[in-house]
Amino acid sequence: MMNSKRPILLVEDNPSDAELTKRALAKGHISNELVIAEDGQEALDYLRGEGAYAGRAISETPSVILLDLKLPKVSGLEVLRAVRADARLRRIPVVILTSSKEEEDVGAGYDLGVNSYVRKPVDFKEFQTAIANLGLYWLILNEPNPPVR
Amino acid sequence: MVLLGSALLLILILGSLPERSFNRARDAEQLVTHTLRVLNASGSLLAIMEGAETGERGYLLTGEERYLQPYQSALSSYRQASQNLRQLTVNDSAQQARMDKLDRLVETKLAGLSRGIALYRSKERDAALALVFMGEGKLAMDEIRGLSHDMEQEEKRLLIIRTQAAVEAQDTQLKWILRIGGALLIIMIAVAGVITERVIGDHERVAVALRTSEERFRALADAIPQLCWTANADGWIFWYNQRWYDFTGATPEEMEGWGWQSVHDPATLPTVLEGWNKAIAAGEPFEMVFPLRAADGAFHPFLTRVMPVRDSTGKVGRWFGTNTDITEQRQIEEALAQNQERLRMAQQVARIGTFVWNLQTGVSQLTPELEAMYGLPPGGFAAGRRTWQDLICPEDRDQGVRYVQEVMETGSFEAEWRVVWPDGTTRWLFGRAWVSKDDTGKPLRLMGANTDVTERKLAELEVSRLNAELEQRVRQRTLELEASNRELEAFAYSVSHDLRAPLRGIDGWSLALLEDYSDSLDGSGRQYLNRVRAETQRMGTLIDDLLQLSRVSRGEMKLDQVDITGLANLIVDRLRDAQPERSIEFTIEPGLVAFGDARLLEIALTNLLGNAVKFTGTQNPALIEFGKIEKEGEMAFYVRDNGAGFDMAYAGNLFGAFQRLHKVTEFPGTGIGLATVQRIVRRHGGRVWADARVNRGATFCFTLGAA
Numbered sequence: 022m023m024n025s026k027r028p029i030l031l032v033e034d035n036p037s038d039a040e041l042t043k044r045a046l047a048k049g050h051i052s053n054e055l056v057i058a059e060d061g062q063e064a065l066d067y068l069r070g071e072g073a074y075a076g077r078a079i080s081e082t083p084s085v086i087l088l089d090l091k092l093p094k095v096s097g098l099e100v101l102r103a104v105r106a107d108a109r110l111r112r113i114p115v116v117i118l119t120s121s122k123e124e125e126d127v128g129a130g131y132d133l134g135v136n137s138y139v140r141k142p143v144d145f146k147e148f149q150t151a152i153a154n155l156g157l158y159w160l161i162l163n164e165p166n167p168p169v170r
Numbered sequence: 171m172v173l174l175g176s177a178l179l180l181i182l183i184l185g186s187l188p189e190r191s192f193n194r195a196r197d198a199e200q201l202v203t204h205t206l207r208v209l210n211a212s213g214s215l216l217a218i219m220e221g222a223e224t225g226e227r228g229y230l231l232t233g234e235e236r237y238l239q240p241y242q243s244a245l246s247s248y249r250q251a252s253q254n255l256r257q258l259t260v261n262d263s264a265q266q267a268r269m270d271k272l273d274r275l276v277e278t279k280l281a282g283l284s285r286g287i288a289l290y291r292s293k294e295r296d297a298a299l300a301l302v303f304m305g306e307g308k309l310a311m312d313e314i315r316g317l318s319h320d321m322e323q324e325e326k327r328l329l330i331i332r333t334q335a336a337v338e339a340q341d342t343q344l345k346w347i348l349r350i351g352g353a354l355l356i357i358m359i360a361v362a363g364v365i366t367e368r369v370i371g372d373h374e375r376v377a378v379a380l381r382t383s384e385e386r387f388r389a390l391a392d393a394i395p396q397l398c399w400t401a402n403a404d405g406w407i408f409w410y411n412q413r414w415y416d417f418t419g420a421t422p423e424e425m426e427g428w429g430w431q432s433v434h435d436p437a438t439l440p441t442v443l444e445g446w447n448k449a450i451a452a453g454e455p456f457e458m459v460f461p462l463r464a465a466d467g468a469f470h471p472f473l474t475r476v477m478p479v480r481d482s483t484g485k486v487g488r489w490f491g492t493n494t495d496i497t498e499q500r501q502i503e504e505a506l507a508q509n510q511e512r513l514r515m516a517q518q519v520a521r522i523g524t525f526v527w528n529l530q531t532g533v534s535q536l537t538p539e540l541e542a543m544y545g546l547p548p549g550g551f552a553a554g555r556r557t558w559q560d561l562i563c564p565e566d567r568d569q570g571v572r573y574v575q576e577v578m579e580t581g582s583f584e585a586e587w588r589v590v591w592p593d594g595t596t597r598w599l600f601g602r603a604w605v606s607k608d609d610t611g612k613p614l615r616l617m618g619a620n621t622d623v624t625e626r627k628l629a630e631l632e633v634s635r636l637n638a639e640l641e642q643r644v645r646q647r648t649l650e651l652e653a654s655n656r657e658l659e660a661f662a663y664s665v666s667h668d669l670r671a672p673l674r675g676i677d678g679w680s681l682a683l684l685e686d687y688s689d690s691l692d693g694s695g696r697q698y699l700n701r702v703r704a705e706t707q708r709m710g711t712l713i714d715d716l717l718q719l720s721r722v723s724r725g726e727m728k729l730d731q732v733d734i735t736g737l738a739n740l741i742v743d744r745l746r747d748a749q750p751e752r753s754i755e756f757t758i759e760p761g762l763v764a765f766g767d768a769r770l771l772e773i774a775l776t777n778l779l780g781n782a783v784k785f786t787g788t789q790n791p792a793l794i795e796f797g798k799i800e801k802e803g804e805m806a807f808y809v810r811d812n813g814a815g816f817d818m819a820y821a822g823n824l825f826g827a828f829q830r831l832h833k834v835t836e837f838p839g840t841g842i843g844l845a846t847v848q849r850i851v852r853r854h855g856g857r858v859w860a861d862a863r864v865n866r867g868a869t870f871c872f873t874l875g876a877a
Contacts, residue, residue: 035671035675037671037672037674037675037678037679038671038674038675041674041675041678041679041682044678044682090667091663091667091668119667120666120667120668120670120671120674123662123663123666141670141674142674142710143670143673143674143677143706143707143709143710144677144703144707144710145674145677145678145680145681145682146681148674148678
C-alpha cells in the first residue's frame, strides 16, 4: 500500500478548520502526513514544486487533495482546474471539502472533474465521521492511480 | 303649247263656221265650259275638306288654336261649294244622287272632326289623338275622294256623249270639223286635267313635306333642354316650344308677340328690351344673361342667344332664340368659389402650403402659406428667384435633390427636411409631392403640400432623447441591480461559508474539550458545553433556512408541467427515512399535475409536509394527506394533518419569517419554513392560507396562478 503512505494535501485557510480536520483524521486513525496549504497558490506551488516548494520532487503526488473552495489568492475551483489541466497532476483524487452547498459550486466542481464533494457539517461529530470515511475510502478502499511518467 | 295650239285651232275652225254651225259649236263650247266648271267645283270641294282635316289634325297634335282656322273656314265654304256643284249638275239626276251621298259623307266627316276637337278641349287628349290614329277619319276622306272622282269621270263621259250627239246632227264637213274639234277638246280637257292634277299633287307634296319638316322641328324643339322660340323679322314672337310654357306656366296667348315681358324681372327688363331692340334694328345676333320667372315665382338666370334667320337675299326673315337655364351652372360656380375659399382658409388654418410646378413651362404656383414656411413674404419665391434647394438646410440639401429626382421616377414621395429661413431660423417641414403624367408617361406637373412640423419634430426629438436617457437609466439600474444581486449572492455565499466555519469551530472545540478534558469538568460543565453545541447547531440550521429563503427569492423560474404527486411521494419517502421510528399514514392523491418551477415546488412541499410530520409528533397514528380541492372557485393543493394545529387568532403571523406559534421545546424550528412557502407560492402568482384548530390538526392550501 504505497499509496497509503503518501501525504494528504489539505487546502484550507482557516487554521481552526485545519486543526479540526487534522484531529478528525487522527480520530479516524489515518496516519498519512498531512500537508496544509493555506491558499490556492501555495497548493499549486506544492504540487508543481515551485515557489516555497521549489525543488520538491513533484512525482511525489499526494494521495488525495482535500480542497476548500473559498480560498485567498487562487480559489479552490481554480486550483481544481489547474490540477486537471496539468498532465502530471490530473490523476490525483480531489475531494472538495467545503461549507458551501450552493448548487453552482457543486455543479462547477463536478464539471471540472472533482472526485467527491463533501459539505462540512456544523456538527463536529458528523464532520469527524465524514473525514474518517473519506480517509477510509480514498486511502484504503480506492485503488490508487499509477503515477504519471 | 300643244294645248294652246289646239285651242287656237279650234277657235279658228269654229270662227269659220256658218251661223247654224256656229250655234251648234257654241253649244258644244258651253258643254265643255260646263264640264270644266263641274271639275273645278269638285276639286275645290275636295281641297276644302282636306284643309279641314289637316287643320284638325294639327290642332290635336299641337294644341294650337291657329291650326283650327282652315277647319273653321271649311265649315262655311263647304256649303257654298256644295251648292255650286249641285246647281251645275241640277239636270243630272245621277250626279244629284252622288251629291246627296257626298253631302252625307262630308257631314259625317265634319262631325268626326268636331268630335275630336271637343274631346281635345275637354282634356281627353289621348282619346282625341286615338281618333286620328284609328283611321276612321281617313276612311271617310277616301270615300269622299272616290265619290268626287266618280263625279268628275261622269262629267267627262257626258261631255263626250254630248259632243258626239251634236256631231251626229251635222253635215259631213261639219261633222269632221266637229269631230276634230271634239277630239281636240277632249285632248285639251285631258291635258288640263293632267296639269291640274299635277299642280294639285305638287302642292300637296310640298304641303306634306312642309308639315313633316315642321313636325320634326317641333319634336326637336320640345326635346332640347332649352327654352326656344321664333319671332318674325320685327321681333314678334309667334311660336315658343313646350318647355317655355312648362317653365313659365304661361299660356300661348299671354306670351304671343311681346307678351314675354311679363315673366321678366322688372329690374332687368329695360336692359333686355334695349339690347333686343338694338339687335332687331341691326339684324345682329343677341346674347345676354337675365332672369326669367318660373311657374313657381322663382327667378332663374338664363343665358339667352338669338340668331337672325336670313332669306336668300340676306334679309332677316325670322329670329330664332334659345334661353338656357344656368341656375345649376351658377350654383356650381358659386360652390366652386366657396370651395376654393374654404380650401384657402383651411390651408391657412391648418398651415398647409401647396404648390403646383408646371414641368413643361417651369412656372410654379405657390400659396402664401408655403412661402411663409420658408420664411419668405408672399411672392418671395419669385421675387428672390429662389429655388427650393436654396432654402433647404445644407445638411438636408443633397437628400432633397434626391427626393425630387426620385419623385420623377416613382411618381410620389413623402419626407421631412429642414429649411433655413433668411433670418437664420431652422424649421422642420413635412412634405408630400406627386407627379402627374400624360398618357405617354411624360411628367406634366409636380404638385405637393408642405406643413411645418417643427414643434412635433422637436417634441419627437425630445421624446427620443428622453427615451435614450431612460434607456440609459434602465441600463444603469439594471447594472446596479445586477451588481446588488451579485453582492447578495456573495453575501449569501459568505453566510453559507464564513458564518458556518466558526460555528463548526465552536462545535468542534467544544467536542474536543468534552472528549479530551471530560475528567476536569463536572456534570454542569459538561452540560454547558452540550448547550453550546446545541445552540451552535441550531444556528447552523437557521443559517441554512435563511439561505434557502433567500435562494427561493432569487434566480430564474423554470416553469414546466410538474408531476406534483410524484414529487410529494419522493418527499414523503425522504421524511420516512429521516424518522423511521415514526408511524405516519400518508395519503397522496394520485395523478396531480402542477405548472411551475419543480425545484421551488419541491422546497415548498418539503416545508409543508415536513411541518405536518413535525406537528403530528404527538399523534399516533399521524395522518397526513396531500391532494387537490376546489376552494372559492379555484383549484388549490392542500396538505392536511391531524397534529397540534394552532389558534386561528394568530394565523396572521403564520407566514412571516421567524414567526412561530409553538415553543421550541414543544416543536423545534426556525420560523422560516412557511415564509419560504409563501414566497414560492407568490412567485408562481398564487396564494397560501391555512385553516386549523388547536389540537385538531391544520390544513394548508395553496394555489399556483399559472397552474
